[in-house]
Amino acid sequence: MKKLFRNKNGFTLVEILVVIIILGILIGLVAPRMMDKPEQARRAKAQLQIENLEGALKFFYLDNSFYPTTEQGLEALVEKPTVGRIPNKYKSGGYLEGGTVPLDPWGNNFIYISPGVHNKEYDIESYGADGEDGGEGDNEDVESWRLN
Secondary structure (H helix, E strand, O other): OOOOOOOOOOOOHHHHHHHHHHHHHHHHHHHHHHHOOHHHHHHHHHHHHHHHHHHHHHHHHHHHOOOOOOOOOHHHHOOOOOOOOOOOOOOOOOOOHHHOOOOOOOOOOOEEEOOOOOOOOOEEEEOOOOOOOOOOHHHOOEEHHHOO
16 A cells, blocks of 8 residues: 655744744844934945045046046036136046936035145035034034044
8 A cells, every 4th residue: 555645845834923923023123223223324325425435536636636626516526627627637437437426315415625624635525414514413414524
């Protein structure tokens, strides 16, 4: 007589419930910690964006022996300036990938001043969550001269 074998390749209801309970516990522990951090993540992103802009400005300087002026702004990194001192060796395609100057994580333009007033050739600043100069906590500005 042949023995009939049952296929036991699936999960039982109890196993599935145990996995769901474990995932629920993990989400319950991790989610509150992650939910408290969005503003910190935005600030970190702003710092990275400023560092990327600084890198692009250094390449602009290496090619042209000067930094864009305040009037030319960060747009000089994506489009050859037509006002002020015109660069002779402007890189085809510009100095930023994507062909646009990024907005800060709060959807505002970065502030660019050249020559800078904080011991650099230029200053780059994001006004933070409130979009206004100054502020504390979540509204604190992210400034290039305070990154290093």
